[in-house]
Amino acid sequence: MAKAIKFIHTADIHLAKELSSNSLDNHNFKKIFSRAGKKAFENLVELAVSETVDFIIIAGDLYDREARSIKSSRFFLKQAQYLEKQGIEIFVISGNHDPAGVEKEVFELPANVHYFSSQEVEIFEYYKEGTLAARILGQSYRQKFESRTMYNFYTAPDQSVFNIALLHTALSKDNNRYVPVNKSELLSKKEINYWALGHLHQYQQINGNPAVYFPGTLQAHNISEQGNKGVILVEVDSNLNSKEKFIPLAPVIFKEVELDLETEKLNNITELQRLIAKKISKLEEKIRLQNENQKYKVEALITRLVIKGRTELHYYIENEREELEETLLEEFRSRQINESSLIWLHSVLFRTADSLINLEELKNNNPLYQNIKDLINEILNDQKMNQELLAEWGQIWQGDQNPEDRENYRFYADQKLQQDILTDAEKIIVSELIGDGD
Ligand SMILES: [Mn+2]
Known part of the structure; x- marks a missing residue:
């Protein structure tokens, strides 16, 4: 019988990378935006401690090459030191945004942080109460692009404990920039119990048993990264059976919301504005309700509103699309003087048609x-x-x-x-x- 273990799988944190939104001039939202990446990481650390996990694995792109700074490195240092005091280990590979051959750690990191070599596959052994409880296999990116098929050499000596493999990849055989490999090749490595992938920013379960997952980015950075972002909490029992659970941690969420005008009868733009206000306040209510039931709160929702359906207002949309979008955005934003507002209107897209048909x-x-x-x-x-x-x-x-x-x-x-x-x-x-x- 093996030791039961618990760990967190995360990736693509891109520390210090800024969030982007359309002309964000609201003071309150700006503040939330500038703190979001750090807040998400602090949530991750809090989760690790409250769940008493054994270790955290980071499958590449902890840092962002362009955004890397002394301050963001110090931030990670402080968090790692805190985790060390709590007895939590951290296993990290470098991805294409923080390649090992280009980047150097700014500070001396505590002993609980284990970086994988970019030269060859390494195997770290995790001991719990003096007994070998897990193996973590991995290799870091050397450069921005990585065409080496390192997973080929991810070979664990036996299956007596849970074997975890860290790999930063686009999971596409044709993609020579980010470790060309496909799902069946990963599954052919029989000793691996869990493939902890990184690179794609959307949470995805690729396979159930053995488990193959992308946790997605920890905090979305733009409107193309939609929905909840977080980490995967993995529990492994003494028979090496694992249970995975996605935990949302990001304080800022980007989301497209549809407004269908098909069954509405609208006489003017004022009525459209009222409809938008109603839709958004409903959404806001929903988030407040969610927040009451969860520990890690959503602080802002960045929305792209998609207006569709056949409508009497199509005439304006067809002829003055840009002016209408600007007007709707300005009108909506100017009403957001309320400090506690949760929703920022990012943009408006029109997919309407004439109602006369x-x-x-x-x-x-x-x-x-x-x-x-x-x-x-x-x-x-x-x-x-x-x-x-x-x-x-x-x-x-x-x-x-x-x-x-x-x-x-x-x-x-x-x-x-x-x-x-x-x-x-x-x-x-x-x-x-x-x-x-x-
Ligand atoms: Mn990447």
Whole structure:
């Protein structure tokens, strides 16, 4: 029988990297923003202590190359010293944002911090009450890009204890910049019980048993990193069975929120503003309720409002889109004088259509409409047509869901974005069809 252990898996902390939002000029939100990264880390430390974990593993990008500073290094030093007093170890690999061959630690770190070499795979043994209780395997990035297939050499001597492997990777066989590897190759390493991955900023369970996880970033930094961010708490029993739980810790959340105007009858922009205010205050209420039930509070929600559906106001949206967005943002923000406000309106996107179109009638009388629907579905679902469409849309599409793999001003065309664009196109075509009939 092995010793039961408990640990926290985190990655992509990017200490000191600033959060970005559209023209954030509200004093209160600015303060929350500037503290968010540190606060998330302090929450992580508090969780580690309150859960009495044995150790914390950090799967790369603890620091951010551009943002690394003496102050952020000192911050980590202080947290590590505190954890040492609590008897909690820290195991760290370097990722592409804090490569070992380029970065040096600014301070002398306490003995509970264990950095993995970038030269070769290392195995650290974790002892609990004098008995070997876990092995942690890992290798750091040497440079910004890492094409070495280091996981090949992640070989544990036996399966008598829980073997944890730390790897910073995009988990894509074709991606030579961030350790090319796929899921089945990881699973072929039979002695590994837990693959602690880092690099992708979205929480993902890749496999159940053996466990393969991305914890995601600890605190989101922009609107493309949506939803709750946190860490994975892992409990391993004496039979080496593990239980994983995602724990949200980030004080700032970015989120897209949809406002459907389809069933509303709006006469003017004032009525639209009222609707927005109602939607946002509902959302705010929801967060307050959540906060009452959880230890780690959400301090700010950065929202992108997506306004959709057929509406009488489409005329303004079509002709004065930018002015309308600016007006809605300014009006909403200027009302946020309340210090306790939780929501910051980041931007407004419009996906509306003209309300004059009687769609049902059109569907029944015009077979062309059904053809458009069929074509859109086909484009989305047929791999080859989908590729052709992306080629047709031009060179602005690139990479996977991780924004750092993309060049500036390029986008990742996920299914939802493609669906949105095609739905817009459908509305334009239908509008034109109707127009011709007048
Ligand atoms: Mn990374």
